[in-house]
Amino acid sequence: MNYPVWQLEFLGGGFLIAVIAIIHVYIAQFAVGGGLFLVLTEHLGRRNNDPGIIDYVRRHTKFFLLLTMVFGALTGVGIWFTISLLNPSATSVLIHTFVFAWSTEWTFFVVEIVSLFIYYYTFDTLSERKHLIMGWIYFGAAWMSLFVINGIIDFMLTPGAWVENNNFWSGFFNPTFWPALFFRTFFSIMIAGLFGFLTASFLKDKKLRTTMLRYSAKWLLVPFVLFLAASWWYRASLPPHIEEIIFQKMPQLRPFITLFMACSPLLILGGLIMAIRMPSGLSRSMAAVMLLIGLMYFGAFEFLREGGRRPYIIYDYMYSNTILKKDLDQVAxxxxxxxxxxxxxxxxxxxxxxxxxxxxxxxxxxxxxxxGGPLNDIRQQVRMSSPEELNLIFATMGKERPYMPPFAGNEFEKQVLIKFLNTNIRR
Ligand code: HEC
Known part of the structure; x- marks a missing residue:
């Protein structure tokens, strides 16, 4: 309402943000769990005095560095550009409410970047102990950056007492902070296993390849149980009306619930298959498929989390169309x-x-x-209802249709918008 926005027709309805954000967050979570993978695998190599494993860690670090620091950073900045063009009002609330959290976050990013570069470039020059410490510093900073961003992301879904008291800490340690933190931590460890499959499948030495593939399978499968427990806890800590919107009131989200459910056994099965001795070409293709399943799995979850926020962008505070809940009556x-x-x-x-x-x-x-775009296309929605039904739909927005904000215009504007939908959108 208060800012000019980038009016995307085809890619509207959150599609662009969803695509960039899902790819970014997948890689960003890899940057956390993958950090633990690096140090623990290096520990293993040093303990067993196995130059093959150490060399694998070195190569994996290069891949890790390029992927997280270049692609991860670019998509991260991409999210800022996208959200500030598509929803400047909500972006402004996030910036103003969490100034110190953002600066803390970016300090951890700097520590991550510096320590990872040192880690990569000093494999042979630093003493074993110091090199491992550098790896732990990287992982510590990466996990702390997850800790901070987790507070801000979950704030949008469950701002809790912040809505009344505007207190930084109420917003940050909001009702789903802890389950979401565990959920994301375990998931990031699983992603480390998925990317481990990829780099391990390129190893030339057959024996080492099998060893590292099996080792990566443990990274995927062991945290899985904890991850499922954290998912359950996350769901249980959602306020009942959000839980109801996600699991009952929005038919549009059903495919994503199904996708999430279907991908769980697929990941377990795939993880077990990866542990079988296979020709390298096959394990490479399997590794790529597994990464894709992981992405879909995670994408489905992010969709549900975003969907559960409807009709708000910041729950109970700002509707997706940037009108504040408290201003609605006056605007209407x-x-x-x-x-x-x-x-x-x-x-x-x-x-x-x-x-x-x-x-x-x-x-x-x-x-x-x-x-006319892929997400929540208004043409299809309008086509499915008669002109008379549209009147009813407008009257029930925000009530029987809880996923939409109540109509925020006056009676005349309502008629003008309905006419527009019936003449220009209905074809
Ligand atoms: C907060 C997001 C949001 C906003 C804002 C919103 N809608 Fe919707 N709308 C939805 C969702 C989500 C659905 C579909 C739910 C499903 O099918 O699962 C929907 C469905 C519809 C439908 C189909 C009927 C139904 O309830 O399934 C129509 C028509 C519609 N919207 C029109 C509009 C119009 C016109 C506006 C602007 C005045 C609007 N919507 C604003 C999210 C929104």
Missing amino acids: EAGVLQQAKWIEHKRITPDNLGAAGRELFNVLCLSCHSI
């Missing part, structure tokens, strides 16, 4: 076009009905509905 009374700042058609006249309807749609609906 005065009219959206009057209140929103970046509007061309402040007054609706017989000549600008279509254009004004489009602006109403952009302000109130585009954040969740694409036009």
Whole structure:
């Protein structure tokens, strides 16, 4: 309402953010669990005095460094660009509420970057002990960065007492902070195993390859049980209305629940198969498939978490279309076009009905509905209901349809938007 936004039609409804964020978070979580993988595998190699394992760790570190520091960092900055263009209001709340958390986060990033570079470039020059300490420093900083970002991400889903008291700590240590932290920590360790499969499958020495593939399988399978327990805890700590939205009230989320359920046994099965001795070509393809399953698994979870936040972007505080919960009645009374700042058609006249309807749609609906795109396409939604039903849908937004905010315009704007949907969107 208060800022100009990037109005994406086809990639709207959160699609662009979802794609960038899921890829970024997958790699960012690898940056955490993968750090533990590096040091513990180096410990193993040093203890057994096995130059093969040490050499594997060195190669894996190069891959790890390039992937996390280049691709991870680029997509991370990409998220900031995307969210600040698509939802400046919510981005502003996150920045203002968590200034010190962000600066803490970025300090840990600097420690991560410096220690990982030292770790990679001093494999042969630093003493064993000091080199391992460097690895632990990297992992410590990486896990702390997860700790901090976890508070901010979960704040958006369950801000808890923050909504009333505006207290930093209430928002940070919000009701799902701890289960989400355990959930993400165990998952990051599993991802380390998935990426371990990939690099291990490229090893030329057959015996070493099998050893490292089996070793990586343990990284995937052992934390799995703990991960499932953390998922259960996470679900149990959701406020009942969020749990209900995710698991009952939103048919759109059902495929993601199914995907999440289906990927669990697939990952276990795949992990067991990876431990069987296989030709290198086959294990390479299997490793790639496993990484993809991991990505889908994680993507499904992120979709559910984001979906559960509906109709809000910051729960109980700001709706996805950036209208504050406390302002809703007043906006509806005065009219959206009057209140929103970046509007061309402040007054609706017989000549600008279509254009004004489009602006109403952009302000109130585009954040969740694409036009003709892959996510929550408004064309399909409108096609599925008759013009009369649309009236009913508008009347039940925010009530029987809890995944949408209540309609925030006045009666006249409602009629203009419905007309726009019936003439310009319904085809
Ligand atoms: C917070 C996100 C959000 C906003 C904002 C939003 N919608 Fe929706 N809308 C949804 C979701 C999610 C669904 C589909 C639920 C499902 O099928 O699982 C939906 C469904 C619909 C449907 C189909 C009927 C139904 O309930 O399934 C129509 C029509 C619709 N929206 C129109 C609009 C219009 C018009 C606006 C703007 C005034 C709007 N929506 C704003 C999220 C939103």
